[in-house]
Amino acid sequence: MDLSVHPVVSFIDLGTNSSRLLVIRLNPNCSYSVLTQQKEVVRLGEGEFADNYLALDAIERTVTVLIRFAEIARSLGSSEIVAVATSATRDARNREILISRVREEAGFELNVVSGPEEARLIWLGVSSGVQIDETKSLFIDIGGGSTEIIIGDQARTYLLRSLKLGAIRTTNMFVPSGLTGPIPSPVILSIRRHIRGRASHTLRHVIRKTVNKAFGSSGTITSLETVAAAMDQFATSHRPGIITLSELSEVIVYLSSLSLKDRRNVQGLNPDRADIIIGGALILESLLEQAGILEIRVSSRSLRDGLLIDYLSRIPGFPYADAIPVRAASIRQLGRSCHINEPHADHVQRLALSLFDSSRESGLHTISDTGRELLSFAAFLHDVGQFLSFPGHHQHSFYVITHAPLLGFHELEILIIALITRYHRKKMPRRKDFGYAHLSSGDRSMVQVLSLFLRMAENLDRSHDGRVTQARLEVRDRRKVTLVIGCNTDCTLEQWAILEDIRSFERTMKKGLRIEFCPDNAFVS
Numbered sequence: 001m002d003l004s005v006h007p008v009v010s011f012i013d014l015g016t017n018s019s020r021l022l023v024i025r026l027n028p029n030c031s032y033s034v035l036t037q038q039k040e041v042v043r044l045g046e047g048e049f050a051d052n053y054l055a056l057d058a059i060e061r062t063v064t065v066l067i068r069f070a071e072i073a074r075s076l077g078s079s080e081i082v083a084v085a086t087s088a089t090r091d092a093r094n095r096e097i098l099i100s101r102v103r104e105e106a107g108f109e110l111n112v113v114s115g116p117e118e119a120r121l122i123w124l125g126v127s128s129g130v131q132i133d134e135t136k137s138l139f140i141d142i143g144g145g146s147t148e149i150i151i152g153d154q155a156r157t158y159l160l161r162s163l164k165l166g167a168i169r170t171t172n173m174f175v176p177s178g179l180t181g182p183i184p185s186p187v188i189l190s191i192r193r194h195i196r197g198r199a200s201h202t203l204r205h206v207i208r209k210t211v212n213k214a215f216g217s218s219g220t221i222t223s224l225e226t227v228a229a230a231m232d233q234f235a236t237s238h239r240p241g242i243i244t245l246s247e248l249s250e251v252i253v254y255l256s257s258l259s260l261k262d263r264r265n266v267q268g269l270n271p272d273r274a275d276i277i278i279g280g281a282l283i284l285e286s287l288l289e290q291a292g293i294l295e296i297r298v299s300s301r302s303l304r305d306g307l308l309i310d311y312l313s314r315i316p317g318f319p320y321a322d323a324i325p326v327r328a329a330s331i332r333q334l335g336r337s338c339h340i341n342e343p344h345a346d347h348v349q350r351l352a353l354s355l356f357d358s359s360r361e362s363g364l365h366t367i368s369d370t371g372r373e374l375l376s377f378a379a380f381l382h383d384v385g386q387f388l389s390f391p392g393h394h395q396h397s398f399y400v401i402t403h404a405p406l407l408g409f410h411e412l413e414i415l416i417i418a419l420i421t422r423y424h425r426k427k428m429p430r431r432k433d434f435g436y437a438h439l440s441s442g443d444r445s446m447v448q449v450l451s452l453f454l455r456m457a458e459n460l461d462r463s464h465d466g467r468v469t470q471a472r473l474e475v476r477d478r479r480k481v482t483l484v485i486g487c488n489t490d491c492t493l494e495q496w497a498i499l500e501d502i503r504s505f506e507r508t509m510k511k512g513l514r515i516e517f518c519p520d521n522a523f524v525s
Helices: 057-073 087-091 095-106 116-129 167-174 185-209 219-230 245-256 275-293 305-312 325-338 340-359 369-383 393-403 411-421 441-459 492-499 502-509
Strands: 006-015 019-024 033-039 079-086 111-114 138-142 147-152 157-163 215-219 242-244 297-298 468-476 480-489 512-519
Touching: 006 305, 006 340, 019 057, 019 305, 033 057, 033 185, 057 079, 057 219, 057 468, 079 087, 079 095, 079 245, 079 305, 079 393, 087 095, 087 116, 095 111, 095 468, 116 138, 116 157, 116 215, 138 219, 138 275, 147 185, 147 275, 157 185, 157 340, 167 185, 185 275, 215 219, 215 275, 219 242, 219 245, 219 275, 219 502, 219 512, 245 275, 245 441, 325 369, 340 369, 340 441, 340 468, 393 411, 411 441, 411 480, 441 492, 441 502, 480 492, 492 512, 502 512
Parallel strands: 006 079, 079 111, 138 215, 215 297, 480 512
Antiparallel strands: 006 019, 019 033, 138 147, 147 157, 242 297, 468 480
């Protein structure tokens, strides 16, 4: 990335309750400047959790806000919009309506992240704003639809969990619709029992790992600390930026005794949060009690900051660029967990990338480096399905990849990786195929080309011993492309196998394919 031109990048976090925008300018000295931060309450998850359908009016509100966010970003010169959606979108059966409308009307891609990835991004955002070094700490983020629980230090995570407990979700489940008075004690008791049941398994892991500090992010926890700070009984004892378990319990008693109208007038509480604050407070209280945590520090940082740190970590020269490449580490961990033939996977990866690079140099495609990276990951994982069964292992690979807790990726990227592996053998992509059918036309085209390169690379290592050492695609005339292959020994099996790809190549690239084998020492790169 050329920082001399001062690129502007925008980050959007679409949650269950609200959406946030962050616009930054990257500076030539490897720093960044914040241009604007925006937040709008959209209540995307309102009424969703009974049947896992986003309400049409909630979609309308959200799209309107995201269009405005995009206009703000572009007015500030934003060259890129990185947008993720979390629990409400993740759980919705009709999420494609929202995603397609955002793509068409706001002009950017809304990427859905998994629960563990949401937790990792929250940890990145919060931990980058505090100095904890090797101190093992607990991080809690209470959203509208889910609660993320993380154990980590400055450099790594030890536990990433996303629980289907959120302020809106819990309120919708237990607080009677239309209730405007105080919250009855039986309702409070039912919520507490539900939370303990949902969280007990995860909290047992927290207790065993012995954390020394706790940090809370999200509007719910920030609001609860602000309310506690304003209460008369804590005037002399409250420590700014920290809420204790005893303070939290008093806040819950106080807020649940008020009518909805009176809660909206409580000092320190955003009126828009008054109807869901008790559900969120009960989640926090239960988590702290079960974990044996007596106080929690409040952080103003969140997932949106994690998106920024994750983005900067991929730019050489920035302070975060020395961090462990979580995407590559996650991919390798999955491959090894499925006991893949790693030397074969590495070799197929090298051949597939050589085909990608040489064909791009020859003008056969214009797929970006992001697509190249996805091909690299797919090539390494193409045989993970053999862990289940060899027959149909390309389909098993698709299943394993789409259901694995891959970190550092949003769901669209995971789907594309899985589709590339699915099509590395047998049938080529068809419009009606599951997963493939929902892609944009540009992504479908990319999957076709990248799966072709993986298919060819796999056939060029049919012997699984690296006999084909080099391969590249060259355009020598307008009608045919030449595949030049370098061998260091007998490659008869690979010669037969690659013939199977001629028709697939011609259908995908709209050009004929000529195959040319030569001794490795005669190979001209």
